[in-house]
Amino acid sequence: MADRYWILGTGTWDSTSTANWSTSSGGAGGASVPTAADNVFFNANSNVGITAFTVTMANSPRVCNNFTASGLDGVMTFAGVGIGLTVSGNLTFQATNFTRTYNGTTTFNATTTGKTVTTNGVAFGADVTFNGVGGGWTLGSALTVPIGNTLTITNGTFDTSSVGNYAVTSSTFSSSNSNVRTINLNASTVTLSSNNTPWNMATSTNATLNAGTSTINLTATTFGLTFVGGGLTYYGVAITAIVQTATTQITGANTFTNLTITGRTTVGISVISLSADQTINGTLTVNAGTASAFRMQISSNTFNTTRTLTCASVSLTDVDFRDITIAGAASPASGTRLGDCKGNSGITFLATKTVYYRQTGSADWGATGSGSWSATSGGALDATKFPLAQDTAIFPAATYPASGSTTNINANYNIGTIDMSLRTANTMTLGITTNSPTIYGNWINGTGITLSGTGTLTFAGRATQQITSSAKTFTQPITINSPSGSVTLQDALTTSTTVATNLTNGTLDLNGFTYTVGTAFTTATGTKNLTFNGGTLVCPAATTTAFNNAQPTNFTTTAGTGTGTISMTAATAKSFVGGGSTFNCTINQGGAGTLTVTGSNTFNNITNTVQPASILFTAATTSTFTNFSLSGTAGNLITIGSVTAASHTLSKASGTVSADFLSISRSTATGGAGWYAGANSTDGGNNSGWIFTAPPAPSAGNGNFLVFF
Amino acid sequence: MTMKIDFSFSSQYGTFSDALHLPDDHTFTDAEIEAMKQQRFDNWIAVITAPPVEETPIEEV
Numbered sequence: 069m070a071d072r073y074w075i076l077g078t079g080t081w082d083s084t085s086t087a088n089w090s091t092s093s094g095g096a097g098g099a100s101v102p103t104a105a106d107n108v109f110f111n112a113n114s115n116v117g118i119t120a121f122t123v124t125m126a127n128s129p130r131v132c133n134n135f136t137a138s139g140l141d142g143v144m145t146f147a148g149v150g151i152g153l154t155v156s157g158n159l160t161f162q163a164t165n166f167t168r169t170y171n172g173t174t175t176f177n178a179t180t181t182g183k184t185v186t187t188n189g190v191a192f193g194a195d196v197t198f199n200g201v202g203g204g205w206t207l208g209s210a211l212t213v214p215i216g217n218t219l220t221i222t223n224g225t226f227d228t229s230s231v232g233n234y235a236v237t238s239s240t241f242s243s244s245n246s247n248v249r250t251i252n253l254n255a256s257t258v259t260l261s262s263n264n265t266p267w268n269m270a271t272s273t274n275a276t277l278n279a280g281t282s283t284i285n286l287t288a289t290t291f292g293l294t295f296v297g298g299g300l301t302y303y304g305v306a307i308t309a310i311v312q313t314a315t316t317q318i319t320g321a322n323t324f325t326n327l328t329i330t331g332r333t334t335v336g337i338s339v340i341s342l343s344a345d346q347t348i349n350g351t352l353t354v355n356a357g358t359a360s361a362f363r364m365q366i367s368s369n370t371f372n373t374t375r376t377l378t379c380a381s382v383s384l385t386d387v388d389f390r391d392i393t394i395a396g397a398a399s400p401a402s403g404t405r406l407g408d409c410k411g412n413s414g415i416t417f418l419a420t421k422t423v424y425y426r427q428t429g430s431a432d433w434g435a436t437g438s439g440s441w442s443a444t445s446g447g448a449l450d451a452t453k454f455p456l457a458q459d460t461a462i463f464p465a466a467t468y469p470a471s472g473s474t475t476n477i478n479a480n481y482n483i484g485t486i487d488m489s490l491r492t493a494n495t496m497t498l499g500i501t502t503n504s505p506t507i508y509g510n511w512i513n514g515t516g517i518t519l520s521g522t523g524t525l526t527f528a529g530r531a532t533q534q535i536t537s538s539a540k541t542f543t544q545p546i547t548i549n550s551p552s553g554s555v556t557l558q559d560a561l562t563t564s565t566t567v568a569t570n571l572t573n574g575t576l577d578l579n580g581f582t583y584t585v586g587t588a589f590t591t592a593t594g595t596k597n598l599t600f601n602g603g604t605l606v607c608p609a610a611t612t613t614a615f616n617n618a619q620p621t622n623f624t625t626t627a628g629t630g631t632g633t634i635s636m637t638a639a640t641a642k643s644f645v646g647g648g649s650t651f652n653c654t655i656n657q658g659g660a661g662t663l664t665v666t667g668s669n670t671f672n673n674i675t676n677t678v679q680p681a682s683i684l685f686t687a688a689t690t691s692t693f694t695n696f697s698l699s700g701t702a703g704n705l706i707t708i709g710s711v712t713a714a715s716h717t718l719s720k721a722s723g724t725v726s727a728d729f730l731s732i733s734r735s736t737a738t739g740g741a742g743w744y745a746g747a748n749s750t751d752g753g754n755n756s757g758w759i760f761t762a763p764p765a766p767s768a769g770n771g772n773f774l775v776f777f
Numbered sequence: 778m779t780m781k782i783d784f785s786f787s788s789q790y791g792t793f794s795d796a797l798h799l800p801d802d803h804t805f806t807d808a809e810i811e812a813m814k815q816q817r818f819d820n821w822i823a824v825i826t827a828p829p830v831e832e833t834p835i836e837e838v
Contacts, residue, residue, distance in 0.1 A: 186798055189816070
């Protein structure tokens with residue numbers, strides 16, 4: 069280990085030049101370029117007189133043991149474009165007369181403890197990494213890593229100083245690996261501004277986090293950030309500036325002394341998503357905004373999977389909960405205007421209330437100040453009456469709002485029942501623009517209602533919900549995601565042709581009515597049921613996913629009372645993607661376009677209400693029917709075939725198929741029934757099991773006659 | 778040799794703790810030292826209240 073002193077002012081610190089290096093302070097030049105074992109000094113003898121000078125690093129990274137800039141009597145600029153510095157010992161920047169402009173990574177790689185890092189108010193210019201097996205560094209002053217950069221602890225012990233409790237500021241703090249490392253935060257304030265992953269200890273193996281009484285402030289204001297806690301124990305974590313619409317996530321089963329989430333300061337709702345249970349030994353605080361339409365939501369990252377917050381105490385205002393259990397001394401937790409978005413326990417919610425819209429003209433669902441709602445019809449605006457997920461929101465017959473007004477659901481709010489049934493002569497548009505509210509109660513249109521917007525309406529009440537359309541078209545995609553719940557039509561429902569309906573969890577009960585979907589009816593992962601009770605699901609889209617049982621697992625259908633139907637009505641080609649499920653209904657070819665049926669499905673019946681038309685089954689599939697009622701008319705045949713040049717199978721267990729005016733090819737009819745295609749049907753070839761005659765006329769008493777004789 | 782002056786500022790963003798490392802024989806007045814402390818704090822406030830750098834969101838880990 070040797071000492072190297074900078075001399076002669078401005079120069080380049082590269083891998084070869086020795087002109088500026090001396091073995092003594094102010095001594096002769098020509099000393100070797102410092103190695104990682106050598107200490108470098110920049111002091112009053114480093115410049116000429118007291119003139120300013122610049123030391124420019126080149127040949128990245130420059131290395132040294134101790135880096136000491138102290139005693140400078142002229143301004144030293146420490147430069148280097150894209151050049152980093154690797155320090156194997158201590159680092160000291162001088163508080164004055166020292167400017168850092170190099171913008172490469174600074175790495176500390178000591179392998180022994182007792183090192184200090186004293187930046188003296190000088191911010192680094194890029195990432196800072198501590199990476200030395202067995203190394204230990206203690207801050208001698210606050211440490212600042214610039215915006216957009218990362219402080220990384222890879223190996224060793226990083227200590228903010230138990231005496232100084234120095235502040236640490238960075239965009240991101242990262243220590244996600246399996247190396248042995250210790251992080252001592254003491255009573256420091258750690259401020260992290262990344263809107264992505266400001267704290268990342270995803271892999272916390274062999275990490276020791278001594279949180280002390282520190283506070284980690286997460287200050288991102290745009291995208292939803294992710295606090296990747298790694299299941300460690302923290303003292304104070306504060307998410308201080310949520311204004312975004314994206315979801316903020318907390319991952320890892322962490323323990324906090326205090327977890328503080330600052331409420332919104334604008335109308336809308338911000339979601340805190342938990343991917344694991346959390347323990348808060350002190351207080352979970354979700355601060356109030358200044359209006360009840362400034363809402364926070366705490367929910368599980370997995371719908372219908374509960375996360376438990378074990379809390380010693382809570383302070384909660386204007387928070388919606390979904391799939392959350394609050395346990396511990398704070399349970400049952402209470403607060404101000406807590407919304408129940410289902411799946412919760414250990415939380416005391418306000419009793420269901422009915423509120424009345426009170427704006428007189430076009431306005432927003434959630435508004436600042438006195439809000440948009442009143443406790444009584446026509447009563448005074450009341451900021452506390454914002455309708456929660458368990459509430460009923462009623463639009464009075466007139467005045468509130470005036471006829472022709474638009475009420476805009478201006479955020480992804482959690483909404484209970486919307487009752488617009490009184491809006492008849494006095495019209496009103498209920499818009500959602502691109503917002504996607506979730507509905508936990510009933511949706512009731514009046515005849516004077518117009519719906520607008522393209523965000524998704526999700527029905528998620530996990531109980532009985534009803535939709536009354538009043539012949540008003542829903543412009544929004546509709547999703548049913550109501551585990552163990554049901555959504556029952558009260559009249560026919562039609563959505564715009566440009567939007568889909570998605571069945572994820574729960575029962576969609578057509579209740580004898582017609583549900584006309586737009587681009588598709590689709591199933592998603594979940595336990596879902598389609599109940600007909602004599603109703604009809606009309607899929608009019610000319611697409612390959614007009615009916616798309618994309619996730620057939622745990623998908624069931626129920627006939628209920630009467631005969632249910634799925635009618636594929638496009639005048640051009642369309643597909644029924646059955647997914648191999650059982651459809652306790654009739655599938656109807658209801659449009660001139662070819663109907664392709666994929667999957668080995670079971671149907672109550674198959675019919676056609678138009679002819680001529682074609683129905684093609686995927687080759688090598690078996691479609692099973694209780695009844696088979698396809699028939700064409702003279703000159704208007706129903707074509708039955710395969711999608712490709714191979715056969716499909718149609719199966720019916722018993723009885724007789726009595727069809728006519730069919731054109732059949734590549735079709736194997738089987739199962740035990742008599743498959744009579746009819747005398748006017750055409751054998752297109754490659755068929756088996758089909759009988760191209762009319763069925764034999766039944767003879768009354770035949771059976772008894774034969775037995776008798 | 779140097780002397781270390783620890784200092785802290787409390788703010789809505791938390792406590793900012795830092796240290797001034799100055800030569801023992803420095804000639805800074807108390808007012809100048811206080812100004813240096815304030816400058817450190819102001820710099821910190823500027824950093825943590827700077828407009829965010831928009832980063833590409835990542836999927837949940």
